[in-house]
Amino acid sequence: MSSAVTFARNTAIGESPTFPLRVVDGLTLPPDYRRALRPGEEWKDATGHPRQLPRYFYEVPSWDSAMKIELATHFLLWEFIQVDVREAAPLRTFPRYVPCAITLLAVCLERFREAVGTLVHISANGGYRSPSHRFSKNATPHAWGVAANIYRIGDTYLDNRSAIERFSLIARETLPGVWTRPYGAPTGYAEDHLHLDLGYVLSVPRDVKS
Amino acid sequence: MAITDVRTAARERALTEQIEKIEAESGAKAIAVALHDTETGFELHYKADRWFHAASTIKVPILLGVFAAIDRGDLLPHSRVHVRNRFLSVVEDIPFRVESGRDANSAVHNAIGKMMRVDELAYHMITTSSNLATNLLLGVIGAKAVNETLKELGVDEGIELRRGVEDELAFEKGINNMVTADGLLRILVLLSRGKAFSPALSRRMMDILHGQEFNQGIPARLPKGTRVAHKTGEISTVAHDAGVIYLPKRKPYVLVVLTEWDPTGSGRSRTIASISHTIYEFFTQFPSDE
Numbered sequence: 001m002s003s004a005v006t007f008a009r010n011t012a013i014g015e016s017p018t019f020p021l022r023v024v025d026g027l028t029l030p031p032d033y034r035r036a037l038r039p040g041e042e043w044k045d046a047t048g049h050p051r052q053l054p055r056y057f058y059e060v061p062s063w064d065s066a067m068k069i070e071l072a073t074h075f076l077l078w079e080f081i082q083v084d085v086r087e088a089a090p091l092r093t094f095p096r097y098v099p100c101a102i103t104l105l106a107v108c109l110e111r112f113r114e115a116v117g118t119l120v121h122i123s124a125n126g127g128y129r130s131p132s133h134r135f136s137k138n139a140t141p142h143a144w145g146v147a148a149n150i151y152r153i154g155d156t157y158l159d160n161r162s163a164i165e166r167f168s169l170i171a172r173e174t175l176p177g178v179w180t181r182p183y184g185a186p187t188g189y190a191e192d193h194l195h196l197d198l199g200y201v202l203s204v205p206r207d208v209k210s
Numbered sequence: 211m212a213i214t215d216v217r218t219a220a221r222e223r224a225l226t227e228q229i230e231k232i233e234a235e236s237g238a239k240a241i242a243v244a245l246h247d248t249e250t251g252f253e254l255h256y257k258a259d260r261w262f263h264a265a266s267t268i269k270v271p272i273l274l275g276v277f278a279a280i281d282r283g284d285l286l287p288h289s290r291v292h293v294r295n296r297f298l299s300v301v302e303d304i305p306f307r308v309e310s311g312r313d314a315n316s317a318v319h320n321a322i323g324k325m326m327r328v329d330e331l332a333y334h335m336i337t338t339s340s341n342l343a344t345n346l347l348l349g350v351i352g353a354k355a356v357n358e359t360l361k362e363l364g365v366d367e368g369i370e371l372r373r374g375v376e377d378e379l380a381f382e383k384g385i386n387n388m389v390t391a392d393g394l395l396r397i398l399v400l401l402s403r404g405k406a407f408s409p410a411l412s413r414r415m416m417d418i419l420h421g422q423e424f425n426q427g428i429p430a431r432l433p434k435g436t437r438v439a440h441k442t443g444e445i446s447t448v449a450h451d452a453g454v455i456y457l458p459k460r461k462p463y464v465l466v467v468l469t470e471w472d473p474t475g476s477g478r479s480r481t482i483a484s485i486s487h488t489i490y491e492f493f494t495q496f497p498s499d500e
Contacts (some may be wrong), residue, residue: 084292084325085285085350123323124292151323159295159322185305192296192307193323 020069021058023205024097036088036132037097043131045139046188051200053131054099054144056208062094071106074113074120080106080127080145086134087125098128099145101203108175108198109148115174116167118154123193126151139200147197149190159192171196221492222254228488229256236481240470243485244391246399247493249461258391259368262468265443266339267450268387270397270419271369274406275356276332276347277415281407285350287329287414293321297345300372301379308345308376314338314423318346336441337421345374365400368393391466394452398464402439402454419453427451428465430483432490447471449478451486457493465489 026039040055060066066078080102083092091097105127113120125135126149129142141147150167151158158164161183168180171194181188181195233241243256279285295307310319315338318326331347334340348356353371360366368390373380380386397406401419404412419439428451429438440453452466467482 082325085289085328086292121323123294124290124325126323157322191305192294 020065021060023100023208024057024059025208026055026057026097029097032090033097036091036130038131041131043139043143045200051139052202053139054101054202056100056204057097058100058102060094060096060098066096071103072110075106075109077102079122080148082122082124082127083129083133084124088130088132091130091132099143099203100205101198101201102128102145104198104201104203105146105148108178112171112174112196115170116153119152120150121152123149123151125149126193141197141200144200144202146199146201147195150194150196151192153194158194161191164190164194167194168196218252221252225254225489225492226256228492229485232481232484232488236469236477236484237475238469238471238478238481239475240468241481241485242391242466242468244395244466245463245489246395247461247463248399248402249463255392258395258466260468261370261388261390262450262470263445263448264370264387264389265445265448265450266341266344266375267389267394267441267443267452267468268369268371268375269335269339269344269443270394270441270452271360271371272344272348272351272356273332273336273415273418274363274365274397274401275351275359276328277407277411278359278362279351279355280328281411285328287327289328290325291328291331291346291350293318293324293326293342293346295319295322295342297349297374297377299377299379300385301377301383304379306377306379308342310342312376313340313342315340318342333418333421336418337423339424339442341375345376348374360397363400363406365393365396368396389450389468391452391468394466394468395464398452398454398466402462402464416454422453426479427482428453428455428467428486430479431487444478446473449482451482455486455490457490460493463489463493 026037038053041053042050043053044050066081069077071077081096081098109120128145131143136143153167156163164183171178171180178196181190185191229243242258242260244258245254296305299306318334318340319342331343334343356371360369370388372385372387400406401412401415406412416439422440424442427442428440437456438453440451443450448470450468454462454464456462467485469481
């Protein structure tokens with residue numbers, strides 16, 4: 001799969017020369033990956049508004065590397081890419097591809113972690129998941145790599161109104177512009193986790209000439 | 211009528227009378243028994259077409275559905291499933307949760323937010339009757355696929371899978387999973403003969419059923435060391451056990467005992483164990499001369 005890589009490791013001035021993941025233009029990936037990732041395509045959100053899906057991805061070569069790569073001080077890459085059998089089959093094997101904006105989410109979660117003062121646990125299927133994931137009905141910021149479902153903070157399970165609303169407030173106070181799902185059962189609400197996202201953020205690495 | 215047929219009919223009559231006696235003394239509202247001996251072909255069907263609330267015996271058909279997905283290549287035994295305690299009722303898609311206190315061990319509940327393998331969930335669904343594991347697996351494969359599997363295998367008669375477990379709204383509306391003793395018998399005979407998908411997959415399902423941790427029913431009064439691959443099921447009004455019994459030096463027999471009770475009725479496990487013991491004696495004290 002590495003032959004599909006179109007951009008070398010990003011070593012531009014001002015950016016970390018040690019970040020070990022290669023940037024990939026999703027449009028150059030093999031057809032089964034393109035079908036699953038739909039790079040650059042439009043996808044309608046729940047209100048019918050079209051959103052443009054990410055085109056540029058980091059290539060994650062192995063689970064071992066995902067276990068080692070720090071996206072932020074307290075967040076490793078693997079925490080963002082746990083998907084279950086509902087994910088499209090090609091995207092459950094390595095190499096895996098995550099939108100470049102995932103690093104922004106990690107920085108935000110690091111700040112959130114500082115605010116809550118304890119461990120923040122992202123649930124399975126609750127970090128990046130592709131538009132082909134069976135949970136992805138409408139355009140969801142999870143497919144942009146900028147949404148997290150948090151099911152536990154420290155020893156507190158976020159499965160009740162009190163816990164969800166308390167940490168939701170902290171997230172909104174800590175992260176300007178972040179959106180959190182209100183507590184509740186209907187579609188668009190959450191009652192067994194805290195969902196936060198940054199919207200439909202696209203990250204285009206600076207040495208990409210698109 | 212051949213002599214052997216006469217003898218078989220007499221044996222069946224004697225066994226039926228013993229079960230009738232146990233039923234009369236038990237206080238149960240209804241009892242059904244289905245029996246198939248894979249060594250001799252002997253069968254008994256005592257009210258075996260009567261429908262009962264399936265309780266957790268429905269997990270055997272679901273196990274079959276999971277392995278059908280494995281057989282098709284849709285799932286692998288080590289495929290991972292997100293453990294989440296949120297399900298939608300078949301009544302208006304209203305969300306509900308499974309009570310952690312109803313699962314005999316906390317392994318699946320402790321994994322909420324994480325993932326577990328399909329084979330782990332299948333093991334917990336059967337051996338400790340985890341309702342959470344059951345609904346998670348059903349969420350992945352779907353009730354429709356399970357029913358199609360049963361039909362393809364020719365064992366759909368006597369099994370009605372309509373929903374997941376602990377769907378209280380459905381229960382209140384009378385939408386329940388139902389089984390007959392004959393329905394469960396057909397599935398277990400298929401499994402015991404290695405005819406469910408492949409001998410290897412049948413064996414894996416039997417291995418899981420052998421891990422059953424609730425042994426107050428069929429195995430309770432069998433000789434120590436008797437191997438029983440089985441699945442129990444119990445709610446306030448029913449108590450069931452369905453399994454394959456392996457005695458030394460003979461092929462196994464398959465036994466399903468379904469019982470229905472008043473919510474306050476007692477002696478459920480004792481009744482099932484008593485029927486199981488009666489059948490054990492039937493096979494060991496009066497071995498077939500066929």
